[in-house]
Amino acid sequence: MASNAGEGIVYVIDDDESARDSLEFLLDVAGVRVRSFTSAEAFLKAAPALAGACVVTDVRMPGMSGIELAEEMKRRQAGAPVIVITGHADVPLAIQAMKAGVADFIEKPFDDQVMLTAINNALAQQAGNDGAAAERQQVLDRIATLSPREREVMDGLVAGKANKMIAFDLDISARTVEVYRANLMMKMQARTLSDLVRMATIVSVSR
Incomplete structure (x- = not known):
């Protein structure tokens, strides 16, 4: 068999x-x-x-x-x-x-x-x-490439916050948030926001 x-x-x-x-x-x-x-x-x-x-x-x-x-x-x-x-x-x-x-x-x-x-x-x-385990490590490796500000924007996105709210929380412009968002999505190899949320869930970075 x-x-x-x-x-x-x-x-x-x-x-x-x-x-x-x-x-x-x-x-x-x-x-x-x-x-x-x-x-x-x-x-x-x-x-x-x-x-x-x-x-x-x-x-x-x-x-x-x-x-x-x-x-x-x-x-x-x-x-x-x-x-x-x-x-x-x-x-x-x-x-x-x-x-x-x-x-x-x-x-x-x-x-x-x-x-x-x-x-x-x-x-x-x-x-x-x-x-x-391999996928989790892959996601952790990608997170390690993010700058501290990109990580903060990622945390905001995963928490379901809009760009304007993240901008307010971080005291930066919404346009700057958009730039960080584009950069971190590329580094995380996330095609969509739901992709990003799934990755964050895998490594439990959402809070």
């Missing part, structure tokens, strides 16, 4: 070689890039790139468990979604997993389609998060 995970990669972490091989085969057939590790410690030591990635880990392994790995990734603010596989599901374990920020909790034996759906959802979510 075709995957909709795009350019994502899945890191499989399991001390059971046959389980790793089985998941690798499933993901290869689905067209998803995969890399496996024998332990959580090996994964953390390798520190692979997490952009566009998700982690599939067994819960019970020698050394660090899958949930402890999820907790450690959360502590490090390593934003890849974690899917935990368990052969011994119980309510306390599920609660612990959710508190660790686990994206999904799948019991063995699992249906291949269930696993692929969970992985595709996690990768799609991650791609969205990466895209949003």
